[in-house]
Every structure is written in structure tokens, then in C-alpha cells.
Amino acid sequence: MRDSVLLLSSDQLNLTFAALADPTRRAILARLIAGHTTVTALAEPHDMNLPAISKHLRVPERSGLIERSRDAQSRPSHLKAEPLKQAVDWLGSNRRH
Amino acid sequence: MRDSVLLLSSDQLNLTFAALADPTRRAILARLIAGHTTVTALAEPHDMNLPAISKHLRVPERSGLIERSRDAQSRPSHLKAEPLKQAVDWLGSNRRH
DNA sequence: CGCATACTTAACCAATCGGTTAATTGCGAA
DNA sequence: TTCGCAATTAACCGATTGGTTAAGTATGCG
Numbered sequence: 001m002r003d004s005v006l007l008l009s010s011d012q013l014n015l016t017f018a019a020l021a022d023p024t025r026r027a028i029l030a031r032l033i034a035g036h037t038t039v040t041a042l043a044e045p046h047d048m049n050l051p052a053i054s055k056h057l058r059v060p061e062r063s064g065l066i067e068r069s070r071d072a073q074s075r076p077s078h079l080k081a082e083p084l085k086q087a088v089d090w091l092g093s094n095r096r097h
Numbered sequence: 098m099r100d101s102v103l104l105l106s107s108d109q110l111n112l113t114f115a116a117l118a119d120p121t122r123r124a125i126l127a128r129l130i131a132g133h134t135t136v137t138a139l140a141e142p143h144d145m146n147l148p149a150i151s152k153h154l155r156v157p158e159r160s161g162l163i164e165r166s167r168d169a170q171s172r173p174s175h176l177k178a179e180p181l182k183q184a185v186d187w188l189g190s191n192r193r194h
Numbered sequence: 195c196g197c198a199t200a201c202t203t204a205a206c207c208a209a210t211c212g213g214t215t216a217a218t219t220g221c222g223a224a
Numbered sequence: 225t226t227c228g229c230a231a232t233t234a235a236c237c238g239a240t241t242g243g244t245t246a247a248g249t250a251t252g253c254g
Contacts, residue, residue, distance in 0.1 A: 010120050013117075013118075013120075013123065014118055014119065014120060015118075017114050017115075017117040017118035018114075018115070018118040020110075020114040020118075020187075021110075021111055021112075021114035021115040021118055022111065022211095022212085023107050023110075023111060024212095026110065026187070026191075029191065030191050033191055033192075038230080038231090039230075039231060039232095040229095040230065040231080048212090048213070048214090049213085049214075049215085050230080050231065050232085051213085051214080051215085051231085051232075051233080052212070052213055052214080053231095054231065054232060054233090055211090055212075055213085055232095056212085059211095070220090070221090072220095072221060072222065072229095072230090073220070073221050073222070073228095073229060073230040073231075074230065074231085075230075075231060075232090081192070084188060084191075084192050085192075087188060088185070088188050088189075088192070090117075090123070091181060091184060091185050091188070092185075094123075094126065094127050094130055094181075095130075095178070095181055095182075095185070119241095119242085121242095135200080135201090136200075136201060136202095137199095137200065137201080145242090145243070145244090146243085146244075146245085147200080147201065147202085148201090148202075148203080148243085148244080148245085149242070149243055149244080151201070151202060151203090152202095152241090152242070152243085153242085156241095167250090167251090169199090169200085169250095169251060169252065170198095170199050170200040170201070170250070170251050170252070171199090171200065171201085171251095172200075172201065172202090195254100196253105196254095197252105197253085197254090198251100198252090198253085199250100199251085199252085199253100200249100200250085200251085201248105201249080201250080201251100202247105202248080202249070202250095203246100203247080203248070203249085204245105204246085204247080204248090205244100205245090205246090205247100206243105206244080206245090207242105207243085207244080208241100208242095208243095209240100209241080209242090209243105210239105210240080210241070210242100211238100211239080211240070211241085212237100212238095212239090212240100213236105213237085213238095213239105214235100214236080214237080215234105215235090215236090216233105216234085216235090216236105217232105217233080217234075217235100218231100218232080218233070218234090219230100219231085219232070219233085220229105220230085220231085220232095221228100221229085221230085221231105222227100222228095222229090223226100223227085223228085223229105224225100224226085224227080224228105
């Protein structure tokens with residue numbers, strides 16, 4: 001069974017914040033702001049092998065932070081705005097200014 | 098040896114986002130916006146015992162999200178703004194997408 | 195002092211995490 | 225069809241997480 005597309009917002013916040021709680025994944029997400037790119041390219045700056053990056057990518061994917069497509073042999077990742085927006089909204093509504 | 102007060106900003110982001118990645122802890126932090134309160138009061142809405150809440154509190158404490166003081170037998174928790182600000186800043190500078 | 199209140203600490207446990215190596219799949223080129 | 229590149233999956237491992245129960249500690253009150 002694949003993961004559901006519908007996530008309760010609490011579950012999605014769990015997954016989004018968990019995805020952000022690792023420096024490798026934050027670097028990957030920051031890189032993806034510049035535009036979609038392949039797993040090998042995402043792996044290049046990091047001192048770990050492809051399977052490790054592949055596993056890392058599954059974390060933000062489960063929260064909807066990224067989506068993946070296919071381009072020949074490559075599986076480019078694309079950043080999606082909605083989960084980030086949700087995280088920002090939670091932080092915004094929970095901060096006394 | 099106690100935890101260091103000085104955290105590398107990357108480490109602090111790790112700890113802050115990890116603290117936010119759990120619904121019990123988010124509820125606790127949201128409650129603390131209304132003002133400082135005790136462990137027992139924080140535990141009351143949750144279906145788990147005091148040691149569990151005590152452990153939960155150690156997570157945002159390690160990131161600096163909360164600080165704890167003493168008032169007779171109680172150990173009230175206080176929300177601190179700086180780590181939240183850092184998290185918002187990371188999200189802000191990584192969203193223009 | 196003796197006792198209650200408010201936690202915290204210790205020990206334990208199953209599940210998840212973050213990495214590894216080795217094998218496998220998907221795709222395009224020759 | 226065979227080859228090679230890109231990426232995933234499987235199996236494994238030690239460390240961490242999130243909960244439990246039971247015992248220990250700090251503080252205030254009569």
C-alpha cells in the first residue's frame with residue numbers, strides 16, 4: 001500500500017518539521033529552491049552514498065515538501081510550497097510579537 | 098556534564114525542528130504562549146504520565162525553546178522567542194518559491 | 195521531625211532513524 | 225540484445241525516540 005495523499009494537518013506538520021530537523025535534508029531543500037535537480041546532483045556536496053540520500057529524500061516526500069518526476073534515468077525532485085507554508089503558519093500563529 | 102549553552106546554529110535548528118515535530122510538544126509550546134506554567138498543568142490535557150511529559154520538556158529545553166525555573170515544588174516552563182525566530186528565519190530565507 | 199506535593203531519574207522496551215554494502219530495477223544507447 | 229548509468233530496495237547495524245513503571249529527590253507545611 002502506498003502512502004495516502006491525504007494527511008491530517010497535524011500529521012503533515014509532524015512530517016514536515018521532522019524533515020527539517022536534519023542538516024542534510026535542510027541543505028537538500030535549500031538546494032531545491034534554485035530549481036529541480038537529480039538525486040546524484042543532490043548527493044554531490046554530502047559525504048554519504050546514494051542510498052542514504054535516496055532515503056533522506058523519502059522523508060520530505062512523505063510530507064509533500066517535495067515531489068519527484070522522471071526524466072530518462074533521472075528522478076528529479078521538485079520543491080512544493082504548501083507544507084512549508086503550513087509550517088510557517090503554525091510558527092506565525094504561535095509567536096507573541 | 099550539563100549541555101552546553103552555546104549551540105551551533107545548525108545544531109540549534111536541528112533541535113528546534115525536532116522539538117516541533119511532535120504533536121504533544123507542539124501543544125505544550127502552544128500552551129506556553131499563554132504564559133508559563135507547571136509540568137502537572139502541561140500534562141493535564143495529555144493521555145500520558147508525568148515522566149513522559151518530563152522527557153518531552155527536555156527536548157525544547159535543549160534547543161533553548163523553553164527555560165525552566167523553580168517556584169516552591171513546581172518547575173514552571175517559560176517560552177523563549179529566539180529559537181522560534183531562528184526557525185522562522187530559516188523558513189523565510191528558504192521560501193521565495 | 196514526618197509527610198505530602200511536584201517533579202526527576204533509572205531501567206527497560208519496541209519502533210524508528212541514519213547510515214552502510216550488495217543486489218536489483220528502469221531507462222536509453224550502441 | 226547487451227551494456228552502462230541512475231536510482232531504489234533489501235538486509236543489516238548501532239543509536240535515538242517515546243512511552244512505561246518504580247524508585248529517588250527537592251521543597252514546604254503542620
